[in-house]
Amino acid sequence: MYKKIILLLVACVGLGTARAQDNNPNLGIIPAPVSVKKTSGAFTLSQETTLLADSVDNKAVIFLADYLKNSAMLHIPVKQNSGTIANNSIVLTSVGTDGLPAEGYRLTITSGNVTIAARGAGMFYGIQTLIQLIPANKSATAKLPCVQIEDYPRFGYRGLMLDVCRHFFNVQFVKKYIDLMAAYKFNRFHWHLTDDQGWRIEIKKYPKLTEIGSHRTSTVIGNYHDRTPQQYDDTPVDGYYTQDEIRDVVKYAADRYITVVPEIEMPGHAMAALASYPELGCEPDLGYQVQTTWGISKNVYCPSDKTFAFLEDVLTEVMELFPSKYIHIGGDEAPKDVWKQSEFCQKLIKKYKLKDEEGLQSYFIQRIEKFLNTKGRSIIGWDEILEGGLAPNATVMSWRGEQGGINAAKQNHDVIMTPGSGGLYLDHAQGKLSTEPLTIGGFAPLEKTYSYDPTPEELNNDQKKHILGVQANMWTEYIATENKIEYMLLPRMFAVSEVAWTPLANKNFKDFSEVRLPNHLAWLDKNGFDYRVPTAIGAKDSVGFGTTMTVNLKPPVTGAKIYYTIDGYTPRETDIEYTLPKTYNVPVDQYRELQTIVITPTGKRSVVTRMMIYNKKPLPPVVYQGNNQGLRYELIPGEYNSTNDFKQSADGADSLISKSFNINPFRKNGGFAIIYNGYIRIDSDGFYGFSTSSDDGSTLLIDNQLVVDNDGKHPISAKSGGIALQKGYHKFTLKYFNVGTTGSLKVFITIPGKPTGELGSDLLYN
Template sequence: MDLIPAPHHVRSTGHRALGADTRIDAHPGTEDVARWLRTTVGAATGLPLAPGKGNGIVLRVDPSLAPEAYRLVIDDDTVDMAGGSPAGVFWAAQTFRQLLGPDAFRRAPLRPDRQWTVPLTVVEDAPRFAWRGLLLDVARHFMPKDGVLRYLDLLAAHKLNVLHLHLTDDQGWRIEIERYPKLTEVGAWRARSKLGHRASPLWDERPHGGYYTHDDIREIVAYAAERHITVVPEIDLPGHSQAAIAAYPELGNADVVDTASLTVWDTWGINPNVLAPTDTVLAFYENVLTEVLALFPSPFVHIGGDECPKDQWKASPAAQARIAAEGLAGEDELQSWFIRHFDRWLAARGRRLVGWDEILEGGLAEGATVSSWRGYAGGIAAAAAGHDVIMCPEQQVYLDHRQADGPGEPVPIGYVRTLEDVYRFEPVPPQLAGTPAAAHVLGAQANLWTEVTETQQRVDYQAFPRLAAFAETVWSALPAPAERDWAGFERRMTAHYARLGALGVDYRPPGGPRPWQRRPGVLGRPIEGPPPIV
């Protein structure tokens, strides 16, 4: 029973066959799960899985179960998938697919005469956390729409339920805003890109860019919803904004910088060009977010709030006048003034603001949720103060960081985070464990930034197999990190590598990168020593 993530309870006693007469009896609310089974499992097995009763698969909602919980019972007569909601039924279907074997993850049957069997099994399962996410940074390197849809399938296969799309940054604006067409006409394209870390002397001289139209976003959101995944958009402000300023120079601090000369940034790092604290900027981003809210039904909207240098505000008479007019203590509170404005604006429209843990500086907006990325400290402080938290500490679950030491890793960035390291990640730190504040930890998220992951192959390599380990840490009821069954997880991964291979994932093998996965000569940014836990 090499299931990933590991279920809470499972027992197995034998096997039964499936055949052309196996039917799907979809009770009310489970029709989408039935369609998913036909288009994925049906395609891989060649079984028609036609609607009908008897000798088949029963899909049903059982209100006695928690919303995402499920119970999968396979006996000699029936495959019964019950969930506390359609989402629970869908997670049961994902487990059923794993039980069929790796070939069930292909898009067509390998042999028309294959006899398909499943174990006689009882699986009772439920997720530990409500927020089980992956951030994809499509701003630094654009991922075309089909790649995003593919990653939604990969998230679903691992019972992850949040895709955080980092849509805007200094290096590109990736979402169509009809009211402001220059955001994509200008802001979605850069003339060239730094190859490797920003200290590298190498450049990719090809122009780079792309963006999602409104209809692309609608398709992504609908595709995600069918897989019970919430897509959380991120529109970064007040830092990480040079692409927007390049498109509309009036957004920048024009009293201290020649904003009209700025272009979309072609290198990496923390950019000094930040938004001006003006009514014009507030109105502009309210209009942007109005279109964003119309496209994304997510209750959460991420506004960034991180890595905002204050130098331009310190030098800007307009920014200093705003500080004085608002009675603020300084530039840190000016950043908080930005965040509080959009917290109120989103709350008035029934949405919740999420921001990186820098939004704690200068005072936390009343309804804000914190993405704790600089370690655990920001999340601990926010939870203790009664704010919800998503744990995504850089030292633990930044998947752009290198997977091993030594020269073989492609463009080595950051700390060494092995598969075992990620498997031992614990979203609730000891300071919160057993306290009422622990309830404010909504879950956790693995973040994959794309400065040096410019292709689907590179994204796959950085994400997998570590995303499988992360999925288990946020779904399964695991013991303390030091007590986890790493040997057992490694054994289960043997089967899971075959699933990833069937899905076409260019994962990192246990023995190290394959020859085509290496990037010799492209400078990274390795950090020596173990990551600090903060």
């Protein structure tokens, strides 16, 4: 039964031939191919079709035969290709592959035959494209559009990462994750197996790693800085993979042309290992425990001979399980506090004439790299491995923005781009935090992920050759269930596949999101996947200024329905179904608010969108005759839960002037609030948008009217609003408070006719 489920999983979506192809230049295929040339006619796939292959035991050929049998109800035996091709055949051959780049394929569908010309992985990817063209109606016959497709990947490294340390996921789910990867032409599964919160791989020589290190007693409740003091759920988290299970997953992935890249973290993120074997730390009597909260632990491996012997033993067993060229050794977020205080570490720095503790980390990484190089393997590390000097043959995975990757490429090191700032951290929110399940913070909507380009313009052509590819990461601090992983993964995984595979010139977000994606989401919906339902095409939160509101919407999921209200209440399936474009006239001094929701055939729901339009005169300016740039501010110490909890002093204590909203200098004081007061200069009549991005709460008022409400204790969250203003000066008030150690504040303005940008001191006065 499970085998059948997996084969259904990789079927993706049947696109059929009923839809007008003129509006579907890529035939619904994700990721979009290099070249698609449509021709007239169709091929009829039926029980009489013959499957011919140069090699009948090729794993890609077997994969297609199993799919046709279990998902398309077509029991078509594989026959040896003798060179004589009869009509009504699917031909899988290496003939006709001249000039194809690595992993490329040529798929030709005529009314008589289907031919996939490819070698190795290219054959598998051609088969995945063919599967996407087969209607998913489980009929014994299917019509395939005649077409010529030539295709190959933009990047050789196309990765997805799964963190199983913070929360454990069983082998069956890992295989499901790999199946999705295979269907969308990913070829690297980065398996994050060790961290502070759990050790998840059996190591025979060190049984305590799983006896102790795979178990934590509890987990912090909510975001780790939501509560002071932190609270815990008293629920143990356990789990690890036996070596037999590891071998099973590695083979399963290899059968789908996916290489599993294991990650064994060092020298930081080591609390699970230190709890198991305290002698590996610089303070063995400290009483290490598997960490029950998130964040960065100051406890790291001590760079002793005992530690290196342990790590070499561990890596030896890891290499026996994983044939991957690369072994990921982490290297990120390794505080040097313990090393600075350790007499042993300070002697080691002097002994090897290292510059400082960063040099000691470089020594640590290089020693591990030399060991792995002797075994014919290479290391990948997060971009912190650049600190103190990069190991000679290391590949850098750039996650803290692109700069680490840029620096590494300029030093002629290979790079995999995976920056959170590029929308590649799939644990980041897909919409406003107030509408999303709990996340670590950050903001990575589908369009941001899709628009990422892994090759920075700062690099020249030779340096760009060192960009091996791209990877998206699924960290699971706040993802405890399989359903939530699917929700965070889908549909952004489809966008990443196109970033990794499709030529830059062929990418088109409108075609991706409005033409191709709806059918892929419909397949997910029908087959029981959880995913984030996009809002209706054409609907988004907005506030405008005018006399009419015109609405033209389309469902983002094939078969879904759109419901709407104009009475201010949240729409649901009991409200009016949207079917045709609508235009609302707005009387003077009134407004219209249209709320919409998408509900899929299985009952999944999008977030609600609110589109508002005002027919009101802009607010007149206030009197201001000065010319002093910057805002006055007052700093108010204390712990607060809301911007309503504090007030400006009556004695005019807000006498200090600031030309920015940088709150970092105030964070050292612990909890605090701050009120900015002054005026904003508006250069033309119009509707102005404002937004704040803050950790914790912020509210913005113009002429004493609340425009942005981003209040409350929360991680980084963005909220927006708008107001119609006349040319001149308007009173400006911003209130903010911070709890804990992770505060931040940014303010943005959208001027009519211009893109959104940070609000600068050139518009602010006191």
